Amino acid sequence: xxxxxxxxxxxxxxxxxxxxxxxxxxxxxxxxxxxxxxxxxxxxxxxxxxxxxxxxxxxxxxxxxxxxxxxxxxxxxxxxxxxxxxxxxxxxxxxxxxxxxxxxxxxxxxxxxxxxxxxxxxxxxxxxxxxxxxxxxxxxxxxxxxxxxxxxxxxxxxxxxxxxxxxxxxxxxxxxxxxxxxxxxxxxxxxxxxxxxxxxxxxxxxxxxxxxxxxxxxxxxxxxxxxxxxxxxxxxxxxxxxxxxxxxxxxxxxxxxxxxxxxxxxxxxxxxxxxxxxxxxxxxxxxxxxxxxxxxxxxxxxxxxxxxxxxxxxxxxxxxxxxxxxxx
Amino acid sequence: xxxxxxxxxxxxxxxxxxxxxxxxxxxxxxxxxxxxxxxxxxxxxxxxxxxxxxxxxxxxxxxxxxxxxxxxxxxxxxxxxxxxxxxxxxxxxxxxxxxxxxxxxxxxxxxxxxxxxxxxxxxxxxxxxxxxxxxx
Numbered sequence: 163x164x165x166x167x168x169x170x171x172x173x174x175x176x177x178x179x180x181x182x183x184x185x186x187x188x189x190x191x192x193x194x195x196x197x198x199x200x201x202x203x204x205x206x207x208x209x210x211x212x213x214x215x216x217x218x219x220x221x222x223x224x225x226x227x228x229x230x231x232x233x234x235x236x237x238x239x240x241x242x243x244x245x246x247x248x249x250x251x252x253x254x255x256x257x258x259x260x261x262x263x264x265x266x267x268x269x270x271x272x273x274x275x276x277x278x279x280x281x282x283x284x285x286x287x288x289x290x291x292x293x294x295x296x297x298x299x300x301x302x303x304x305x306x307x308x309x310x311x312x313x314x315x316x317x318x319x320x321x322x323x324x325x326x327x328x329x330x331x332x333x334x335x336x337x338x339x340x341x342x343x344x345x346x347x348x349x350x351x352x353x354x355x356x357x358x359x360x361x362x363x364x365x366x367x368x369x370x371x372x373x374x375x376x377x378x379x380x381x382x383x384x385x386x387x388x389x390x391x392x393x394x395x396x397x398x399x400x401x402x403x404x405x406x407x408x409x410x411x412x413x414x415x416x417x418x419x420x421x422x423x424x425x426x427x428x429x430x431x432x433x434x435x436x437x438x439x440x441x442x443x444x445x446x447x448x449x450x451x452x453x454x455x456x457x458x459x460x461x462x463x464x465x466x467x468x469x470x471x472x473x474x475x476x477x478x479x480x481x482x483x484x485x486x487x488x489x490x
Numbered sequence: 491x492x493x494x495x496x497x498x499x500x501x502x503x504x505x506x507x508x509x510x511x512x513x514x515x516x517x518x519x520x521x522x523x524x525x526x527x528x529x530x531x532x533x534x535x536x537x538x539x540x541x542x543x544x545x546x547x548x549x550x551x552x553x554x555x556x557x558x559x560x561x562x563x564x565x566x567x568x569x570x571x572x573x574x575x576x577x578x579x580x581x582x583x584x585x586x587x588x589x590x591x592x593x594x595x596x597x598x599x600x601x602x603x604x605x606x607x608x609x610x611x612x613x614x615x616x617x618x619x620x621x622x623x624x625x626x
Binding site for chain 1: 566571
């Protein structure tokens with residue numbers, strides 16, 4: 163009995179002590195900055211890396227003012243970027259109105275082969291520079307790496323590696339205007355739209371016809387139709403001589419690919435999406451297409467698969483389309 | 491005395507375990523509950539295209555006496571690639587099961603789906619008759 167009492171009396175102070183320790187407020191201490199040149203990098207673009215499009219990076223670098231200042235920033239890409247590749251020579255901040263304001267920190271970037279560099283001309287201790295890499299055709303289907311390097315006036319160097327990034331094999335074209343009475347012949351091989359004269363000159367390249375018809379008793383409206391489709395789906399269409407290919411189509415809705423639509427949807431069609439398609443029993447027409455709808459297409463020779471996105475439609479028989487295409 | 495209490499406790503635990511594992515309700519070969527319900531009918535029907543948008547023109551006409559579903563689809567509907575959707579009476583199931591796209595292109599031979607009641611005793615085959623809307 164005596165022992166139990168001792169246990170009780172010793173447990174209570176121990177519990178109280180634990181509470182006091184648990185509730186003790188730890189004093190905040192300012193972190194001590196590292197006294198060496200530092201850098202960091204993020205890739206800002208999302209989705210597949212498509213030839214002709216840009217990959218955007220934000221490269222941050224900083225040094226303590228007491229140690230020196232930034233002298234240069236450069237990027238080494240494993241495959242030289244296409245013309246238009248550059249690094250910003252401005253450091254941005256966002257003003258009270260939400261507008262990004264650029265402050266020049268050096269000369270415009272100089273790109274030589276795989277290297278892009280900015281030399282600082284103002285005293286700068288910390289900055290973030292954007293780097294835009296235009297994907298060259300040479301990189302198609304390959305991977306590309308980047309090494310970001312900064313130097314400071316005290317002779318220090320810091321580097322940051324990014325990648326590897328796989329470059330998609332597909333191609334993309336945006337905002338092609340089609341009209342049922344003129345620019346109606348779509349070539350997936352050439353990724354363009356032809357009128358009847360040009361279609362007659364390139365009949366083996368015409369994969370689809372854009373048709374707009376308004377019927378009272380059925381919903382035909384905007385349609386993508388194979389030249390070889392039943393004439394019921396080509397009402398009043400006089401095909402140019404030799405235009406007779408038979409593409410297959412799968413009608414789609416709610417697939418607003420970001421690259422094609424440039425809308426808020428975070429959907430991206432990549433190479434693998436084309437490879438997974440099954441066109442068995444697919445028809446050769448897609449009618450009653452609306453804005454933001456689309457269609458998967460396989461060309462008659464099974465050489466290409468494509469996704470045509472309908473950006474907008476008008477009741478005067480015109481539409482704006484965008485295409486992603488993969489060569490098989 | 492302690493020994494007897496232990497034996498009683500063990501027996502009690504065993505009895506509880508046995509009763510907990512006992513199957514109260516029968517299930518069919520699909521693992522679905524077999525109930526006492528005798529209702530056996532289709533209450534609504536939907537037909538979607540590859541874009542998952544309806545291809546119907548108006549509501550489907552369901553005749554529970556003749557066991558037919560008559561549906562008119564839009565001109566240009568791709569009949570080989572359709573997704574049918576049935577709404578059935580409570581606890582019913584459908585045979586064959588719908589697992590993906592269905593080919594309805596053979597209009598002369600309508601697809602037949604059998605509704606099976608909750609008690610699995612009543613089976614009613616429904617024919618899906620499709621009419622394509624004319625273009626003009």
